[in-house]
Amino acid sequence: MFERGPIRWSPGETPNPQWARAKAKHIDGNANAGDQHATATLLPKGADRGIVLVRGFIGEGTPLTNAIGEHRKWSTDPEAGAKATFAWDTATGQVGVYVEHSCIQGTGWCRDAKPLVRTQHARVVDDSTAPTNEYWVEPYGDGGIRIDVSMVNAFVDAPLVETQNLGRINATFYVWPHGYDDKNRNFTGFDSKTQKDKFPSWEVLRYPRLKENSGGLEALWQATVWQGATSDLKAPQHTCTRIGPDTAPVDMSCA
Known part of the structure; x- marks a missing residue:
């Protein structure tokens, strides 16, 4: 596992409430009505780098995305709305x-999320209307994670042309330790790379278990990439990368 020395200790360290919220919602908790949730120990135990969230959401924009999306831009809230959220506890190897x-929106018409299935078929990029949300998680590199996801809209089998023909959300994310600051004896975050559809938006965050002090940062950005158009779900994928410490800017470069 990735480890190069002692992590800097601060006498004013205090528990991070956002770490606790991320763990309670995505790892330890149960699904809310209509949602799907699964948790398992899928990775080896490692150094405690906090909880890493990788989540895809439909941001505000067009009338269609406003109707079916999360009505937001970027958010550090560990419980912010998202189509899918992956939460990795780096200390225990648990993944939620x-x-x-x-x-x-505006109609009161909701549909339950389709069943969540752990299968390597999540690596297959297709736009079938199969009523399942597929995922696969495995170790990557030296202390990292690989996430494969193939999600379907809950309205895929509803009598709405706009949602029936959207296609699936297909993405593969690789997240691995960026490095270690020998001078300050401190971990410096995670690097990210993804091969994915150009829709929707994705964000990667890290929530340390402890803050350096009562006013310390509770959420650290790792990577972000904004969405294209809904039609991009059926267009060729692109590759996006962000290499750097967990400080701004965190926009991914795509090609």
């Missing part, structure tokens, strides 16, 4: 997967 139900 959470998929939310879908609603058409």
Whole structure:
């Protein structure tokens, strides 16, 4: 596992409430009504780098994305709305997967999230209407994680042309330790790379278990990539990368 020395200790360290919220919602908790949730120890135990969230969400924009999306931009809230959230506890190797139900805003019409299935078929990039949300998680490199996901809209089998033909959300994410600051004896975050559809938006965050002091940072950005158009779900994928410590800027470079 990735480890190069002692992590800097601060006498004012205090528990991070956002770490606790991320763990309670995505790893330890149960699914809310209409949602899907699964958790398992899928990775080896490692140095405690906090909880890493990788989540895809439909951001605000067009009338369609406003109708079916999360009505937000970037958020450090560990419980912010998302189509799918992967939460990795780097200390225990536990991974939680959470998929939310879908609603058409302003209509009161909601549908339960389709069943969550752990299968290597999640690596297959296709746009079938199979009513399952597929995922696969495994170790990557030296202390990292690989996430494969193939998600379907909950309205895929509803009598709405706009949602029936959207296609699946297909993505593969690789997240691995960026490095270690020998001078300050401190971990410096995670690097990220993804091969994915250009829709929706994705964000990667890290929540340390302890803050350096009562006013310390509770959430650290690792990577972000904004969405294209819904039609991009059926277009060729792109590759996005962000290599650097967990400080701004964190926009991924895509090609």
